[in-house]
Amino acid sequence: MCGRYAASRRPEDLALEFEAVPAEGQPALPADYNVAPTKDVHVVRWKKERDAEGRPTGAGHREVRAVRWGLVPSWAKDATVGNRMLNARVESLSEKPAFRSAARARRCLVPADGWYEWAKRLDSPAKQPYYITPTDGSVLAFAGLWEVWGTGEDRLYTCTVITEPAVGALTEIHDRMPMVLPRERWAEWLDPAREDVAELTAPTPPELVEALELRPVSTRVNDVRCNGRELTERAETVSPPADQPALF
Secondary structure, three states: OOOOEEEOOOHHHHHHHHOOEEOOOOOOOOOEEEEOOOOEEEEEEEEEEEOOOOOEEEEEEEEEEEEEEOOOOOOOOOHHHHHHOOEEEHHHOOOOHHHHHHHHHOEEEEEEOEEEEEEOEOOOOOOEEEEEEEOOOOOEEEEEEEEEEOOHHHOEEEEEEEEEEOOHHHHHOOOEEEOEOOHHHHHHHHOOOOOOHHHOOOOOOHHHHHOEEEEEEOHHHHOOOOOOHHHHOEOOOOOOEOOOOOOO
16 A cells, blocks of 8 residues: 655655646645645646647647545545545556556656655564665656646645555565656656556566665654655664565
C-alpha cells in the first residue's frame, strides 16, 4: 500500500524534471515530508488544449497540477468517498467502477521523494517505520489516476496511487508497494491514446527496486501533525522486522 510519503520538490522543479508546465493560477504547495491522505499533492497529467470557445484542439501538454489525494469519481454523490480511494490495486483497475474510466483516460504520475512503510518488530508491539527512497536522491514517479468531480468553480480534482505486490527486499517490510514507473515509461503512461491499461502495468523493474534504500526512521512520522526533513533521517537504533533477518 501507500499511505504516507514525502514530496519536497517545487512545481517549477517538477515541470523541468517531467517536461511539463505548471498549472495556471495555483499556489505552490510547500515541501511536505509527511504527506497524508486527503492532503493536496502535485501530479503530472496530460492536459488537453482547447480553443477560445472551449472546444478541444486535438493538442495537449503535460501539466503539473495540485489535486487532493483520495479519488472522487465523477458520479459520486459526495466528495467524502475519496477518503477511501487513496490507493487502487493494479490487479483490479479494469474491474472496479471507481477506477475503470480513469484507468483508460485519466492516468497521471505522482512525484515523490520516497514513501513510508511500517514493519512488525521483534521487541515491541509497535511497528517500525521505514523510509524508502532512491539512494541517488532522484525523484520517484508513482503511477496514479486522476478525476474531476463537480462543475464550475466547485470542481474538485483528486487522485489515487496505484499499488502492486511488493518485490525484492521490500517484501520484508510490507506485502504491497506503490507502482513506480521508470522514466522510459512515463510517456506511454500519460499517453491518452493508450486506452488498454493492461498493456501499461508491467511491474516495477527489479533494478529500480534494487536502487532504493530501506531506511529506518523515527516513529515521529506516525503523527500526521509532525513534518520536516528530519522525519526522513535514519533512526539511531532499530529492531529488524519480525521473523526476518536484519536488513542493515
